[in-house]
Amino acid sequence: MLEEKTEAILKRKSVSLKGASILVGVSGGPDSMALLHYLWERKNSLGMELAAAHVDHMFRGDESLGDALFVKNYCEGRGIPFEMARVNVPELISLTGKNSQEAARDARYGFFREQMEKRRYTFLALAHHGDDQMETILMRLNRGTTGRGRAGIPFMRPFQNGLIIRPFLGSSREEILDYCRRKGIEYRIDPSNQKDVYSRNRFRKTLLPFLKKENPHAHEHFQRFSEEIESDEAYLEELAASRMVTVIKSRERGKVVLDILAFLGMPMPLQRRGIQLILNYLYEGKHDSLAAVHIDQVISLLNRPHPSGKLNFPGGLNVTRSYSECIIHFGRLEKMAFRIEMDHPGKAVLPTGAVVSIELALDAEQGAGPGCSYLPVSEVSFPLIIRTKENGDRMTLKGMEGTRKLKDIFIDNKVPVSERETWPVIMDSAGRIVWLPGLKKSALDSAGNPRDGYLKLLYNKKPTSGGHM
Template sequence: MLEEKVEALLKRKSISLKGTSILVGVSGGPDSMALLHYLQENRERWQIRIAAAHVDHMFRGEQSLQDALYVKEYCERLVIPFYMARINVPEIIRKTEKNSQAASREARYGFFEKLMGQQGFAYLALAHHADDQLETILMRLTRGSTGKGRTGIPFTRPFKDGSIIRPFLEATRDEILEYCKRKELAPRMDPSNEKDLYSRNRFRKSVLPFLKNENPNVHEQFQRFSEEIMSDEEYLGELAANRMVTVMKSREKGKIEIDILSFLGMPMPLQRRGIQLILNYLYEERPASLGAIHIDQVISLLNRPHPSGILDLPGGLTVSRSYHLCIFQFGMAEVKPFKIEIWDTGEIALPNGNFIKIEACEGPVAGSGADCAYMAVSKANLPLIVRTRENGDRMSLKGMKGSRKLKDIFIDHKVPVSERDSWPVVTDSGGRILWLPGLKKSAFDSAVPSGERYWRLLYGKEPTSGGHI
């Protein structure tokens, strides 16, 4: 019997409803009316405070209004507090272009959350049952959900300052209908549940009868599957989160960078969950079309022999790979060309967050690295110019004959593609490239004092003073 299944489930989950307060989401259909009736019958025995909450989504005009009035009349007869909201979901859909199920759920749960806060209920009881669980898991597996997304409907989860509970989660629809008949309930029937317009209805009418014919207790197997997957995912998710801390190079709103070599050193199960963690962090609202195939595509991108590549995910998320770095971000950052003239000593802040400082000195110091360059004043015609790269840029390298394309230098130094268009290039007024900061010195750089004045150019990560020259 349904009552025995409910009490067994509550006991197994270590949930006691005695002395608590429960808000019941009631549509007027068999499932929610049975739940409300069940809790009402146990109200005195458990010393619980219950109330009913109903949302008219206004899809079916007078018919849906009659559903609300039916629930209201039932609650008045049994002295159950009743709360109701009429929300014009069709109008919300028209304005937001959300699908009907998502818009309805958002409206409904928003009303429940408001009541939970105002009235101080400990639990929100919803009437999802074993057949709902079957349908949900099948739908999610069919569309390619991953990780916890395969687990179906949880028995309980935090909600507002309390929790959602689903006491009927292990009872079948037939058991609920039998309960309604036995208790002489006359619930309202929603005709939209019979339409093939919704995928859930198609699973309910076509797939579930086949599975139940194969195994009358198939819902128990799916519930066990859901709970085992949830347990496994919680453990593996914790391992993945700990490893991803060592893999991420930076994290900010809308953008995450990871080190590819460190990431690929993780076991494959943790790689998949690591990507899932990144997606969960970046997406404020997860696109319905995002699935396991996209995680496979990201992992494939990171394993390709080619050092660079770009992948576009649903919702405008871009995954770009360049050598050892992979960047997840919404939209590619627009790089604007810049050109800054330097007429005297001082310091300039660059658009990429770094800086170049120019000083006058008596002579060069041998052994300075690529972050420092020396130019004889007589050889560097002012103004010096700091700019972004241009098509066909070449520079004569110090200690080498001929010249090389900047593109080839970037490749040799494995500069990420995303950084090349913002990398500073220093020229003189005649356009000769004098220095590629941090990477290469040109043939115009001098490390041997010649008795004349020099410019010393320094490239750094953080400006030490503000302003531009």
Template sequence: MLEDKIEAILKRKQISLTGSRVLVGVSGGPDSMALLYYLWERRKPFGMEVSAAHVDHMFRGKESLEDAFFVKSFCEDRGIPFTMERVNVPEIIRLTGKNSQVAAREARYRFFLQQLEKHRYSFLALAHHGDDQMETVLMRLTRGSTGRGRAGIPFIRPFADGMIIRPFLGASREDIIDYCRRKGIDFRIDPSNQKDTYSRNRFRKTILPFLKMENPLVHEHFQRFSEDLESDEAYLEELAESRMVTVIKSRERGKVVLDAMAFLGMPMPLQRRGIQLILNYLYAGKHTFLAAVHIDQVISLLNRPHPSGNLDFPGGLTVTRSYSECIFHFGRLGKMQFRFELDGPGKTVLPNGAIISIEPAEIAEKGAGQGCSYLPKSEVSFPLIIRMKKNGDRMTLKGMKGTRKLKDIFIDNKVPVSEREAWPVITDSAGRIVWLPGLKKSALDSAGNPEEGYLKLLYIKEPTSGGHM
């Protein structure tokens, strides 16, 4: 019986209604009327306060208004506090272009939120049941949802300062109709629930009957699948988030830079969920148009032998692969403009967080890496200029004749395109490139007359903290 299934799921979820204040979302249909009656009948044994809330979406004119009056009359006969709101959802759809079901749901939950905040209810009880769960899981799998998005309707979730609970998720629609018959509960039928224009109705009318014929308790298996998937995904998402902190090079509003090679070293289940975390962050969770195929596309882009490529995602998001970097960004990647003039020894902090320091040195130490260059005082003149690269830039290279394009140097060293724009180029007052910090030294390095001394240039590239998703 329905009562036993409700008590079983509440016990399993460790939810106590004793002493609570419960608002029930009531449409007038058999599901919500049964839920309202069930809670009202137990208000005294559990010391509950039970109220009802109804939203008229104004889809069916007088008929939908009569649904509201029907629920109001039911509540008045039993002394149940009742509140309602009429929302012109057709007009909202006309102005916003939103899907009718989405617009109606937003209007409904907005009203429920107002009521919970105003009256401090402990719970908002909704009448979604096991058949609804089956429909939701099947629709999401068919659409290609990924991660926790496949898990269906949660039994409980935070809402305002309270919680949404769905006590009927362990029961079938047949259980609810039987309960209404046994208790003599009248209800209204919304004819839109029979329209094949809604995908949910098509699943309800064609697929669910077949599954129930195969197994009358199939809704219980779907509920267990949903709960298991939700808990498994929560654990895997936690693992993915802890690993993503180590492979995210930078994160800002509308942009995430990923260390592609480090990311590919993660197990595939964490890779998929890591991409999902990035998309959730950038889209702020509002990406119902994304599916598993988008995550697969990113992973494919990162595994391609070609070092660069782009993906265009919905909503103006671009995924750019460049050597060891993968950048998720909205709009074009902007150039970082900078130019500094140094009239003598000192330190300069660059826009990318790196530091260039200049100090006098008596000798040029041998074996200094690419992060250090010794320029002869007799060969260079102040001011030294630190600037971004320009088209056509060329420089001499230590140990080589002639000059080389900076573009070719960047390519040879597999510097991501996004980093090239911010890479410092150092010239002397005559405009000669005397050092490409961290990459190449010019022919001037350690040259000249040692007795006249050197300028020691250091390049300290600060690591960027990725932070949490």
């Protein structure tokens, strides 16, 4: 019976209604009327505060207004506080371009938020049941949903200043209708629930009868599947989040940069969930068109032997691969051009956080690494200019004849495209490129007359920081 199953799921989820203040979302249909009646019968024994909230979506004119008045009369007859809102959803659809179900849902939950904030309720109780759970899981699997989304409707989740709970998730629609018959509960029927134009209705009318014929308790197995998936995914997401901190090179609003080699070193289950975390972060959880195929496309891009590639996702999101780096971002990548003149020894902090310093030195250290260059005072004069690359840039290379394009040097050293745009190029007052810090030294390095001394140039490329998704 519905009563026993509802008590069982509340106990299993460690939810106590004793002394709680509960707002019930009530449409007037059998599910929500049964839930309101169930809670009302226990109101006094559990010391609960109970209120009902109804939203008229104004789809059906006087008929939908009649639903609102029906719920209002039921509440007034039992001393249940009643709140309602009339929202012109057809007008919202024309203004926003949302489909009818999405627009109606936004209207309902917007009103529920207002009431939860205003009255500080403990719970918002909604009447989703086991059949709704079956439909949701089947629809999401059919659509290609991945990760926690496959779990369907959660029994409980945070909402505004309280929690949403769904006490009927362990019960079937037949059990709810039986409860209404036993208790003499009247209800209203929304004819739109029978229209085949909605995919949920098609699943409800075709797949569910078959599954229930095969197993009348199928809804219980779907609910157990939902709870197991939700629990497993929570654990795997936590593992993925902890590993992603080590592979994310930088993160900002609308942009995440990945270290591909470090990412591919993660187990595949964590790779999939790591990409899902990034997409959730960038989309802020607000894009329904994403599916498992998008995650597979990113992972495939990162595993290709070709060092570069690009994907275009819904909503203007781009995935750009360049050598060992992958940038997942909205819009075009902005260039961070800079030009800094140094008239004397000192330090310059670049927009990237890297530091270039210039000192005077008597001798040139032999075997200095790529982060250091000695330029002869007799050959190089101030000001030295630190800037980003420009088209056609060329430089002489130490130990080589002629000049080379900076573009070719970046390619040879597999510098990601995004880093090339901000890589410092150092030029002297004569317009010659005298050093490409960290990559190549010019023919001027350690040249000239040692008696005149040197300008010692140092480059410290500060690592960018990652962080939790």
